[in-house]
Amino acid sequence: DAGVIQSPRHEVTEMGQEVTLRCKPISGHNSLFWYRQTMMRGLELLIYFNNNVPIDDSGMPEDRFSAKMPNASFSTLKIQPSEPRDSAVYFCASSRPGTLTDTQYFGPGTRLTVL
Amino acid sequence: DQQVKQNSPSLSVQEGRISILNCDYTNSMFDYFLWYKKYPAEGPTFLISISSIKDKNEDGRFTVFLNKSAKHLSLHIVPSQPGDSAVYFCAARYTGNQFYFGTGTSLTVIP
Numbered sequence: 001d002a003g004v005i006q007s008p009r010h011e012v013t014e015m016g017q018e019v020t021l022r023c024k025p026i027s028g029h030n031s032l033f034w035y036r037q038t039m040m041r042g043l044e045l046l047i048y049f050n051n052n053v054p055i056d057d058s059g060m061p062e063d064r065f066s067a068k069m070p071n072a073s074f075s076t077l078k079i080q081p082s083e084p085r086d087s088a089v090y091f092c093a094s095s096r097p098g099t100l101t102d103t104q105y106f107g108p109g110t111r112l113t114v115l
Numbered sequence: 116d117q118q119v120k121q122n123s124p125s126l127s128v129q130e131g132r133i134s135i136l137n138c139d140y141t142n143s144m145f146d147y148f149l150w151y152k153k154y155p156a157e158g159p160t161f162l163i164s165i166s167s168i169k170d171k172n173e174d175g176r177f178t179v180f181l182n183k184s185a186k187h188l189s190l191h192i193v194p195s196q197p198g199d200s201a202v203y204f205c206a207a208r209y210t211g212n213q214f215y216f217g218t219g220t221s222l223t224v225i226p
Contacts (some may be wrong), residue, residue, distance in 0.1 A: 004158070035216075043159070043204060043216035056213060085181065099137050104214075106151075106158025 004107035012113045018080040025094030035091040082114045096101045121217035134192040136220050138205030145207040150190050153202045196223045
């Protein structure tokens with residue numbers, strides 16, 4: 001299996017621009033998670049989906065952030081408008097049905113820089 | 116507010132010796148704890164976990180200890196190898212799928 005795929009791997013944009021991060025989970029996994037990694041706060045869970053339905057988005061920092069999962073094989077995290085404080089590494093992870101604990105498989109991450 | 120804390124940002128250990136990584140948490144309702152390992156430019160990978168009903172779990176060179184009264188978790192690596200050099204994240208589960216991660220500890224194993 002190819003693992004969790006994220007694109008782009010690196011994104012540099014200017015403040016105010018829209019940014020869209022993409023994720024393809026592992027085939028057969030029915031839970032998908034978006035995390036943000038910063039030096040100060042480590043890995044923060046932003047939102048997670050179960051069977052394409054958002055279950056908990058309490059980690060989404062503000063209305064500028066939105067996430068969608070239109071089907072089982074694709075999810076997006078959008079920031080509009082972007083701000084310099086959004087600069088971080090964003091990870092997508094997926095897990096298998098019935099194993100919600102120790103089997104979160106992470107993608108390689110997208111390093112976002114907002115100038 | 117950080118509910119899972121890793122107070123040591125970095126740790127250096129000689130090859131062959133024991134590495135001890137520490138993690139503290141504040142929420143007594145956490146029921147499951149995990150350690151993830153992360154190499155540069157890669158996503159974290161699951162390493163070892165422990166349920167709150169246990170106090171120790173061992174997997175090869177890796178052992179996780181849980182002290183619930185102290186709200187403290189530790190990962191022991193014995194013997195340490197250069198390939199263990201990575202960032203280690205401690206994580207705790209609250210309910211369902213809600214996970215809280217620490218800020219990570221960068222381990223360097225010196226050959």
